[in-house]
Amino acid sequence: MPGGQLHPQYVHVPRLPAGSQESLDHLESEGYVVIANALSPTEADHAIDLTWNYLESLGTGVDRGDVSTWGDDRWPINVHGGIVPSQGIGHSAAQWFIRSAPAVKDAFAAVWDDDELLVSFDGMALWRPTDVDPSWATDRGGAWLHIDQHPISRPGLQCVQGAVTLTRTSADIGGNIVVPGSHKWFADIPVRYADRLAAIPEMQDHFRFPTDDPQLQATPPVMAHMEAGDMMLWDSRTVHCSSPGPQAEVTTDAAAPELLRVASLVCMMPKSRSNPEVIAHRRSAVESRISTTNWSDRWVNADQFPMVLSEGDPTKYRLPPVPQLDENQRALVG
Numbered sequence: 001m002p003g004g005q006l007h008p009q010y011v012h013v014p015r016l017p018a019g020s021q022e023s024l025d026h027l028e029s030e031g032y033v034v035i036a037n038a039l040s041p042t043e044a045d046h047a048i049d050l051t052w053n054y055l056e057s058l059g060t061g062v063d064r065g066d067v068s069t070w071g072d073d074r075w076p077i078n079v080h081g082g083i084v085p086s087q088g089i090g091h092s093a094a095q096w097f098i099r100s101a102p103a104v105k106d107a108f109a110a111v112w113d114d115d116e117l118l119v120s121f122d123g124m125a126l127w128r129p130t131d132v133d134p135s136w137a138t139d140r141g142g143a144w145l146h147i148d149q150h151p152i153s154r155p156g157l158q159c160v161q162g163a164v165t166l167t168r169t170s171a172d173i174g175g176n177i178v179v180p181g182s183h184k185w186f187a188d189i190p191v192r193y194a195d196r197l198a199a200i201p202e203m204q205d206h207f208r209f210p211t212d213d214p215q216l217q218a219t220p221p222v223m224a225h226m227e228a229g230d231m232m233l234w235d236s237r238t239v240h241c242s243s244p245g246p247q248a249e250v251t252t253d254a255a256a257p258e259l260l261r262v263a264s265l266v267c268m269m270p271k272s273r274s275n276p277e278v279i280a281h282r283r284s285a286v287e288s289r290i291s292t293t294n295w296s297d298r299w300v301n302a303d304q305f306p307m308v309l310s311e312g313d314p315t316k317y318r319l320p321p322v323p324q325l326d327e328n329q330r331a332l333v334g
């Protein structure tokens with residue numbers, strides 16, 4: 001993989017029912033699993049509509065029917081070329097709709113054998129068409145293959161992340177890529193990468209894998225096929241990122257432009273891992289519409305990410321309205 005190039009294989013893996021033993025077995029052995037139909041195709045389409053409502057209500061002039069309004073001057077701040085992590089997206093109607101789907105919770109409840117769960121206030125991967133503007137391309141996988149768990153301060157299984165795709169994946173477009181079985185490399189990272197780790201604060205749950213790592217070289221990443229409404233779950237110790245497809249070629253119809261990829265980041269962890277101080281922050285985050293990372297056991301304000309603050313002016317966006325949550329949703333806040 002010279003120069004950080006990666007060649008993910010586009011694969012069809014079993015799409016397994018939420019909460020099934022097969023799904024848990026796949027997650028444990030491979031470090032990831034595709035859950036079938038977390039949302040129905042109709043619900044996925046509805047969630048795309050809600051996502052556009054969010055984008056159009058930012059007050060910057062984004063219009064879903066006019067691709068000339070999708071430029072960076074109007075689009076919410078995005079990182080890695082494709083992820084919108086802040087500007088109220090974590091409390092958009094789209095995100096609350098998706099994370100309230102029963103199958104989403106069933107999948108996480110089975111992972112933890114616990115149905116008292118807290119949900120992340122994560123953002124979404126929104127990929128604009130690269131034939132219209134090549135600079136909209138998401139970062140190539142080799143640039144940011146990572147795990148989302150500190151290898152020293154958080155030993156063992158701590159978190160399982162999720163991405164519900166609202167659009168069907170294809171080899172052309174790309175999506176989330178994972179390195180099968182790489183969660184099993186985690187325990188050796190402090191030994192193999194002591195110097196690299198020394199530079200990472202213990203509270204920072206992000207570790208980038210160098211692409212010349214011999215284990216990575218020997219294990220090609222995969223991009224799993226997913227139907228609209230499917231959810232990928234992956235262990236935070238699994239090496240992953242997103243990447244354009246190996247055959248990235250798309251053609252946009254200017255009369256009916258579409259996003260290439262719309263995926264909701266969603267993560268649930270047992271409430272027992274959190275604490276009253278974090279929960280107080282989470283309750284107030286709903287009112288102030290602050291987004292978070294995947295972790296719900298620790299308070300991490302995604303609107304304050306240095307990467308977000310350096311990418312644009314956060315004050316120019318109108319926030320979505322304060323979500324009116326039902327009892328089940330309030331339980332997911334804590």
Ligand SMILES: O=C(O)CCC(=O)C(=O)O
Nearest residue numbers: 125148163176240241242
């Ligand atoms: O699916 C994606 O766009 C990448 C998500 C990811 O790498 C993450 O949430 O850590």
